[in-house]
Amino acid sequence: MSLENAIARLAPAMPAFEPGHVWLAGAGPGNVGSLTLDVVAAIADADAIVYDALVESSILDAARHGVELHFAGKRGGQASTAQDDITALLISLARKKRRVLRLKGGDPYVFGRGGEEALALAQAGIPFRILPGVTSAFGALASAGIPATMRGLNKAIILATGHAGTEDDLDWAALARTGQPIVVYMGLRNLARITAALVSGGLRPSTPAAVIMAATTSQERVLVSTLEAIADEATAQDFASPALIVVGEIVSMRAELIALERLMRSA
Structure with missing residues (x-):
């Protein structure tokens, strides 16, 4: 069986990415081979991707034409996007009925501030889902x-x-x-x-x-x-x-x- 056919057989089990929803996803430690099928599908379906510095640029190549890309990287000792600004951006994009993918290195709940963002989304009434990633x-x-x-x-x-x-x-x-x-x-x-x-x-x-x-x-x-x-x-x-x-x-x-x-x- 080809890779394409194998993925096609698995695809129906993946949930629909609805407008106005935010998915907090882990891109793994770096190599594209560490991406889960759920995350690959989300990258292809997203209207807007808010991504971290540790997300390889080649991963974003899988996004569909016209997707909004928002860099929200954080690096120690360097100028970084404030966490409050990232959270505000996620909420704003979701309220514009975008399908928003928050793409993080590793797993979003392991030193990725995923818990903070999930809590803020819940408090704002924004539906969200967690897509686990290979922990860095x-x-x-x-x-x-x-x-x-x-x-x-x-x-x-x-x-x-x-x-x-x-x-x-x-x-x-x-x-x-x-x-x-x-x-x-x-x-x-x-x-x-x-x-x-x-x-x-x-x-x-x-x-x-x-x-x-x-x-x-x-x-x-x-x-x-x-x-x-x-x-x-x-x-x-x-x-x-x-x-x-x-x-x-x-x-x-x-x-x-x-x-x-x-x-x-x-x-």
């Missing part, structure tokens, strides 16, 4: 060859934001004491402070750590080091956002899995 953390780990969970290594995994200021920061020492792997979003600018706090909280300086930059895209880069050295090495090698930081023994699996994969290919 797990997509990035898989792409980099790092298993999110591994029997014998971890029984949980922590997703944390590294974007907060020092007055509103996480208790990194408490996270360190769990002994479970930590995936940090938006933490590259604060990496030195975060790693120092984790060491102070009890993690060994030699704990494996990685930075995954532009995960799943053609620009993906992976740096594997230790907790005490990762910040300096990321700076020296010009790692930049978007990037995820991974701390924990699961990082050590990458070298073994890559070695085994290469051995299988050469056999």
